[in-house]
Amino acid sequence: MSTAVSTAVSTAVSTAVSTAVRRGAAGLALGWLLVPLLPVALWAVASRWSGRAALPQQLGTAGWVSALEAGLGPALLRSTALGLAVAAVATPWGAWVGRLLGWRLARHPRLLVVALVLPVLLPPLAVAMGLDVVVLRIGVPGEVAVLAVLAVLALPYTAFTVAAGYARLGPGPEEQARMLGAGPRAARRLVTWPALRRSLALAALLAFLVGWSDYVVTLLLGGGRLVTLPLLLGASASGAGNEPTTAALAVVAASPALVLLVVVGAVLRSARRSAPRTGPGGAA
């Protein structure tokens, strides 16, 4: 009897220690990921924070007002438009390549993969610098050049994401639709693409983020006319004494990430609550 009690106590202690370690590790991980954003959050609501004071002496919207005066509104519109345009080009393009890769239709798959990955291996600055002279000489508008380069840079993300979707789906459903009399286009439109909607949505999100986040390609090829949020933020952050403005711009530039944090956090937590409890996972 005493052995059984001792075993039960030992198991309970071990489980408690394991839970504490797991929670501690999760806390540290959250700290590493989120604490770096703290000064942006504090400065964004500070109107006065002078000297070496530990916390803002006055809260307010001074940073937001000056960010709006610096062009936050138009920059937000340009960044959104650029992200959407990159997604609109790179997603169908990636779906085309993804089909070749995912269903192993390519005769030269390695060459295809190398060609896809090569632009990502090159410094974006070098690619933009090379094209800068070319687009000036042939008269291509800077906005078009920025879109072309960012679509090329987004293509590996969209192509490999959709390729994974195609690989999971397999060609079976489309072949069955064809056997039932659907034409090639109808089979894709009515069977394959709806089944790939999650992969296509993820690919579009990744492509949007490539356009939204870009700094150096827009700076070089945009010719000073395409002032997006990252450019406005970079200009503000490189100056001194305008921390509230910089923080307000940073919050807006990070807004897709904040939306993702809230949405994904809620989805994962609700999935965890509704999943059947199978006991602790444990990494080891």
Place this chain on the structure above:
Amino acid sequence: MTPAPARDLLPVVPVALVAGGAMAAVVATSLGLMPLYGQPEPGTAGWQQVAPDLGPAVRETLLLALGATVVALVVGMGLALVLLAGAPLVRAAALAVLAVPHVVGATTVLLWLGDGGLGARWSGAGPGAWPEIVGGGWPVATVLALAWKESAFVALVVLAALAPGHRERMETAATLGAAARHRWLRVLLPTAVPALAATGLIVLVYSIGGYEVAWLLGRTTPEPLPVLSFRLFGSIELLDRPAAAAAALVASALALGLTLVAVAAGARIGRALGAPS
């Protein structure tokens, strides 16, 4: 459903045109063959002009890129283990960090570690007493800003490699008598290594070519290659453009060269371990 051979590579023709055309133009610019205005003046003047700065710039670039890669891999592996144990908030935070633009990461590190930043305020350091973490002798702030964002990327990729079948692998090893330490070293780590190697290479290459983080947080001399290249490119002296192109080419060669070495080494190790080719 098999496409014609010629159509096979059709979707990547624009990629080849953009990347190949850009690199050809950078080579031509560095050799004076593609000036912005005026007649071409072929030669190596651009290379000669930038040559004294290239050595220190390559060292600075490698220092910050290797530092960021090592920190991102170590922290990313730790985050992956936390995610593997099931931590929905951490996973959401990692995804969010992945979506944060690099310039925001650089900004927030600047507001933490710069003189007058949160670190100086909360530590009570007097004016001038706070160490030069931003723009100082070592690229600490640049490494931290890059590693912060890239560690989330490493974690999510390693998690994707580890998660399928993880519980079964560990239980099988335990059933066969492997102690916890051996399960980690001989089951978990080898499963994670390919993902760690691939993400490490991607982080290294990105850090070599990334501009905005090093520009905001790095010291002014020596400059990393992208910062040196961009400064020369923006110079009012048009003769600096070939020198800028030369520096950009060195950064490209460094990124591509390290990739080739890593891929060749990976293939050799794979063959030695008996992996299917």
